Amino acid sequence: MRISLLAVGKLKDAEERAISDRYAKRFNGAGRSIGLGPIDIRELNESRQASADERKQDEAARLLKDLAADTFVVALDPAGKSVGSEAFARTLGEKRDGAVKTCAFLIGGPDGHGAQVLKSAGMTLSLGSLTLPHGLARVVLLEQLYRAATILSGHPYHRA
16 A cells, blocks of 8 residues: 655755655665555645635645555544554554555645545544644654554564
8 A cells, every 4th residue: 555645835844855765765664575665755835825724725735746546544633533653553454454545644735725625535644732833743754654554564663
């Protein structure tokens, strides 16, 4: 199952980019033997529309534009479901085993996701109740994807 990470906003901080790249590379290595990956990371520019609603609508349309109809969409959202690492790994494994070809994780802009994204999402995921900067949220998501791959493969990285 291919993994896509689509994020509104670009990582400007070199350290955040280096950590993101490191976990993406680790995920690709760990996931290869168990049918996960490679991961495709795409960054979209933030909308320049005047109002928050217009920005969310514009960004939602651009996030969803290139996704195939059969893509399983996971929207990162503060109101989403908060799951532990093992439950997250199980969900990924179930989607992979259920013949999902692509799972796309969507990170919205500073105003959050537009209604179109939330309607299209098969799952809304919260990384916790803390507010995180987008760059750090991306790092946390990538680390959890890597952790999920190691859990599914029986690698000792994850110790409960």
